[in-house]
Amino acid sequence: MSIDGYIATKNDELDFLSLVEEEGEDYGYAAFTKTVDTVIMGRKTYEKVLSFGIAFPHAGKECYVITKSLREDDGSVHFYRGNLPWLISDLKSKQGKNIFIDGGAETVHALLNDKLIDEMIISIIPVLLGNGIKLFKDERPEQKLKLVSSKAFNRGLVQLHYICQ
Amino acid sequence: MSIDGYIATKNDELDFLSLVEEEGEDYGYAAFTKTVDTVIMGRKTYEKVLSFGIAFPHAGKECYVITKSLREDDGSVHFYRGNLPWLISDLKSKQGKNIFIDGGAETVHALLNDKLIDEMIISIIPVLLGNGIKLFKDERPEQKLKLVSSKAFNRGLVQLHYICQ
Numbered sequence: 565m566s567i568d569g570y571i572a573t574k575n576d577e578l579d580f581l582s583l584v585e586e587e588g589e590d591y592g593y594a595a596f597t598k599t600v601d602t603v604i605m606g607r608k609t610y611e612k613v614l615s616f617g618i619a620f621p622h623a624g625k626e627c628y629v630i631t632k633s634l635r636e637d638d639g640s641v642h643f644y645r646g647n648l649p650w651l652i653s654d655l656k657s658k659q660g661k662n663i664f665i666d667g668g669a670e671t672v673h674a675l676l677n678d679k680l681i682d683e684m685i686i687s688i689i690p691v692l693l694g695n696g697i698k699l700f701k702d703e704r705p706e707q708k709l710k711l712v713s714s715k716a717f718n719r720g721l722v723q724l725h726y727i728c729q
Numbered sequence: 730m731s732i733d734g735y736i737a738t739k740n741d742e743l744d745f746l747s748l749v750e751e752e753g754e755d756y757g758y759a760a761f762t763k764t765v766d767t768v769i770m771g772r773k774t775y776e777k778v779l780s781f782g783i784a785f786p787h788a789g790k791e792c793y794v795i796t797k798s799l800r801e802d803d804g805s806v807h808f809y810r811g812n813l814p815w816l817i818s819d820l821k822s823k824q825g826k827n828i829f830i831d832g833g834a835e836t837v838h839a840l841l842n843d844k845l846i847d848e849m850i851i852s853i854i855p856v857l858l859g860n861g862i863k864l865f866k867d868e869r870p871e872q873k874l875k876l877v878s879s880k881a882f883n884r885g886l887v888q889l890h891y892i893c894q
Contacts, residue, residue: 567851567874567891568865569734583873676857686732690876690891692841694869700733704859708748709732711855711885720876724887726732726855 566689570696580691584719601661606671607631630671652680673701681728690720731854735861745856749884766826771836772796795836817845838866848892855885
């Protein structure tokens with residue numbers, strides 16, 4: 565997110581991420597995804613990812629797209645319109661690696677609301693966007709965090725890793 | 730601020746700051762205030778500070794309280810209801826140390842709106858407050874930042890220092 569808390573402009577644009585693009589620097593993403601076997605994302609985020617016209621970045625993982633409409637599975641992409649806490653509880657009851665919540669704001673909000681997020685890695689981009697879609701919406705319960713690590717990178721991105729308590 | 734961007738609860742309460750209280754640790758505050766000879770604060774922040782019933786923390790510095798009502802100066806505390814860019818321009822034209830903007834959200838918003846802030850030190854408290862008064866309100870111009878330093882402290886506070894570009 566930007567330091568003022570936005571993950572995209574009002575038009576869902578992500579141009580500000582180019583401020584921290586650096587050849588050979590993926591900010592730990594490849595290593596992180598190796599710890600993951602399941603991805604949850606909102607429908608809007610899913611469609612945004614598809615619009616990039618690149619290979620689906622979560623191929624090979626079980627992917628749950630949270631949606632209000634009924635759609636058939638597309639390979640390992642499952643469209644889920646049920647109860648989010650049940651889904652998480654079901655996934656956690658199985659053996660496996662981490663579950664990655666790949667946005668967006670609405671899905672994160674619903675999960676934080678039910679205190680279903682165990683860890684957060686937040687990358688702070690050195691920019692004030694001034695407007696846009698907030699990572700954290702108002703009206704959630706208070707939740708304490710434990711800082712696991714903080715790392716600053718060349719281009720001014722600071723990555724904060726928290727455990728939710 | 731909390732990681733979700735709040736500087737106080739809706740009732741102006743600051744209890745969450747106790748999460749990072751540690752004897753002998755002032756998070757650089759004393760050293761910072763030595764670089765400052767002028768303080769600007771909003772009227773609500775000023776009254777909040779007075780309500781603590783402690784000695785005025787900015788005694789000995791020129792202090793400008795931004796207010797809509799006409800009040801006479803109180804020693805080195807000046808009540809200012811004029812044009813904020815003029816005040817900043819006037820203060821910057823004089824020899825002196827740094828000007829410290831000690832909140833609150835409305836004063837910070839007005840100054841960011843006019844791109845009148847040169848540097849920001851943001852301390853991120855390890856908590857999701859879920860609700861409250863945001864440090865950064867919507868509807869501001871985009872502004873790039875340069876990360877000067879990032880420092881994590883024992884209690885999980887991370888302090889980010891940026892230069893505004």
